């Protein structure tokens with residue numbers, strides 16, 4: 418039998434109700450088995466290889482992207498059912514604007530239609546309590562697409578158990594730059610009277626001034642010290658009068674001290690600030706690069722996995738071995754840290 422006939426026969430068999438039922442049972446069983454172990458809380462996907470898949474199957478590029486969307490819907494179900502809380506996907510890189518107008522328009526149209534479909538006929542998202550969030554440069558997206566995207570976000574915002582982060586249009590460098598810009602903006606604003614942290618110096622001055630007025634030990638009070646007004650969390654341009662209300666005029670303004678900026682400060686401005694740390698990042702299509710995705714989120718224990726299959730082919734069967742390996746490594750990390758913990762305890766006891 419010729420190959421197209423074989424493909425057709427295979428498709429027909431796989432789609433027949435008893436075979437489909439059997440496959441679904443096996444899927445449920447495998448997901449149930451995976452749930453017995455630790456589950457990554459945050460998984461990211463670079464959904465690569467849609468056009469190559471289209472080329473291999475002699476279909477339109479746009480059809481390849483459509484099949485890519487179906488693969489996303491399938492794997493979302495697997496992830497949420499397994500217990501993953503946040504899924505982040507690279508749907509459109511800022512670099513993708515360099516593709517032909519035809520393809521960019523098709524991808525934008527797809528985002529518009531599919532996201533609304535996902536949110537409106539929300540069996541999948543509502544079943545798992547998942548909300549849609551869109552991360553990226555909104556100002557690069559046309560108004561009509563933005564409206565649809567915002568509507569999809571709005572329709573699912575009541576869901577708080579899980580999340581689908583759609584990076585669109587996104588690059589990590591842009592995300593990090595935005596986070597730094599926002600941090601600088603925050604640090605350029607004077608602290609308002611109520612937002613000011615308790616300054617050690619200010620408190621000391623206040624106590625001293627009270628003592629000067631009321632304490633019988635006034636004469637023995639130490640003379641005002643030479644401590645500066647600037648403590649370790651704020652910087653000021655003038656000396657504070659402890660009794661005067663803080664004044665936010667330009668010259669009296671107190672600014673947050675840039676020395677207090679840490680990676681946590683920048684991290685709090687990153688798009689995924691409130692999400693669990695990224696446990697697993699998977700890229701399909703045999704390309705071993707991050708392509709400016711999740712550069713900030715990848716930490717010392719993020720597992721990065723490159724798979725050869727093309728994104729439209731990606732399903733539970735490709736995901737499961739990755740997850741099992743992640744669980745195995747997790748166990749290894751836990752064992753290692755408990756050995757270190759025991760060693761540290763023994764050293765302390767000695």
Ligand SMILES: CC(C)=CCC/C(C)=C/CC/C(C)=C/COP(=O)(O)OP(=O)(O)O
Nearest residue numbers: 464465466467468469470485486508527528
């Ligand atoms: C709105 C939404 C969530 C859409 C999801 C649809 C989807 C899978 C989008 C990915 C688009 C994209 C640029 C994929 C990369 O494959 P490629 O086109 O670079 O393929 P290639 O590597 O074979 O050239």
